[in-house]
Amino acid sequence: MSEHLGPYELLSxxxxxxxxEVHLALDAEGRTVAVKVLHxxxxxDSGALARLxxxxxxxxxxxxxxxxxxxxxxxxxxxxxxVTRYVQGRPLSAVPVPVADLRLLASGLADALLAMHESGVVHRDLKPANVMMTEGEPVVIDFGIASALDTLSVTASGAVVGTPGYLAPEVLEGKxxxxxxxxxxxxxxxxxxxxxxxxxGQGPASAVAYxxxxxxxxxxxxxxxLEPLLRECLSTEPGARPTAAQICARLGVAPVSHVRHVPPRPIGTPVRTGDDLTTREWRPGRERYRRSVEESRARHREKVRRRxxxxxxxxxxxxxxxxxxxxPEVALFLLAAYTLGVMSDAGVALFSHSPYQRSRIIMDLxxxxxxxxxxxxxxxxxxxxTLxxxxxxxxxxxxVFLLSA
Structure with a gap:
């Protein structure tokens, strides 16, 4: 049985x-989101929560x-x-490496880095496990959380603020x-x-950090x-590393501002349809906002019907x-039966309120x-x-197709 947390229905x-813990959930309007419930x-830790x-x-x-x-x-x-946008895919740490389209990955990560830094957010825990791969595109998750919760009490409680091997030297040295x-x-x-x-390399965390x-x-x-750029990024001196904007320029990524102008809203206030901040699912290269559940089901049914x-x-x-x-009588019977079935479907479509009504009737004819x-x-x-x-x-x-499906 599903569980509710505020206006969200936790699915799995x-x-x-x-x-x-991260849960797949539905918002009040039936759209998929990811809900991270803090340990x-x-x-x-009241101090950590206040900072967050x-x-x-x-x-x-x-x-x-x-x-x-x-x-x-x-x-x-x-x-x-x-609550964050739900990204369907697998983390970079779980996909085959080396990555086939490295340029696409590098450009996407550079764009994400610029988007965070333009808004004044430091991720603090960027690593392959926090990069979701969806349809060949990278999507960075969990940005800002490690930085916001990096307090002595949280660290002492056992939360890992970063991963050795991906943490910068100044972080490991407490600077x-x-x-x-x-x-x-x-x-x-x-x-x-x-x-x-x-x-x-691999091994104990202390050895990797050293x-x-x-x-x-x-x-x-x-x-x-790519090698010269990575060598500069991995410099032990923070001042010697390029900025996100310089990385984008080196990789040929167009500098597009992704800063969202979000009106002030009290934390925990339910999101309403029409607000600038809505719980919508977005996949790179597709429509900006995901369809509602009913719209998606109707579209899927129409696609199956056409096939x-x-x-x-x-x-x-x-x-x-x-x-x-x-x-010839059998041939005529087959064509007549098919025509009768299809025209019955067209008649049903004529009296339906489906958004695909017109295209459905045309497709039948x-x-x-x-x-x-x-x-x-x-x-x-x-x-x-031969026939x-x-x-x-x-x-x-x-x-065979039906059995495999």
Whole structure:
């Protein structure tokens, strides 16, 4: 049975990290979101929550195709949580490496880095596990959380604020860490994606941290066009690293501002349709906002109906063409039965309120005319034996397709 947390219906647990458990959820309007419920030891730290509350308004300003935007938050009560855009895909740490399209990954990560830094947000825990790969595009998740919750009490409670091998030397040494630390993590993440190896090797966390501070990274196998940039990003001196804007310029990424102008809203106030900040799912390269659940279901039903309409029309045409010469009555019966079925569907569509009503009726009429025309055309071009062979093959392929589906 599903569980509710505020206005969100928790559907399934997606994973757990140092700060909380992530759940796939539905908002009040049925759209998918990701809800991060903070661990009890984090929720018990009032100082950490106060700092996170101050940072959330800044985090909400970060937008763009390569970041999972913060949509909502409720940091009061027994179970504080953050709500972000749900990104369907697998983390970079779980996909085959080296990555095939490294330029696309590098450009997307650079764009995400610029979007965060333009808004004044430091990720502080950028690593392959926090980069979701969806349709070949990277999307950065969990930005700002590690930075906001980096307090002594949270760290002492067992939360891991960062991952050795991807943390900058100044972070490991306890020095001030700003946006330059994200640039280091960007370089280490890309190095892993380019080579399939951890840039500072594996082993105990202390050993990896020592290599980060005292040894150069392992960049063997990094393409020539990328190696100089990564070497600069992984410099032990923060001032020697390029900025996010300079990285974008080096990679040829157009500098587009992704800062979201979000009106002030009390933390935990339910999001309403029409607000600038709505819980919508967005995939790179597609429409800005995801359709509602009912719209998506209607669109899926229409797609399935069209496939069946075309497939059955082709099969009936083959059978009718094969039977036309030896059994003309059978051929006529098949075409008549198909026409009756399709026209009944058109009649149903005529009285429905579906947004696909017009296209559905047109598709039905075209299918009837197309089936009849195809039948006579095939009968004129091929022999009865050949058409029967085609029909048998189509039947076998259709059965195999249904079984596999």
């Amino acid at each position: 647990r997606l994973g757990s990290g140092g700060f909380g 009890p030891h984090v929720a018990a 509350a101050r940072e959330v308004e800044t985090m909400r300003r970060v937008g763009g195709p390569h970041v999972a935007e913060v949509l909502d938050a409720s940091l009061e009560g027994a179970r504080p949580y953050l 001030h860490a700003g946006m330059e630390a994200d640039v280091f993590s960007f370089g280490a993440t890309l190095a892993y994606a380019a080579t399939g190896r951890q840039p500072y 290599r980060v501070v005292h040894h150069p990274p392992d960049l063997d196998g990094v393409p020539e066009w 069946w309409l075309i497939g059955s029309g082709l099969f009936v045409s083959l059978l009718a063409a094969a039977a036309r010469e030896p059994l 075209v299918s009837v005319a197309g089936a009849a025309g195809l039948c006579f055309g095939l009968a004129a071009l091929f022999s009865t034996f 029967a062979l085609f029909a048998g093959t189509a039947l076998v392929v259709g059965i």
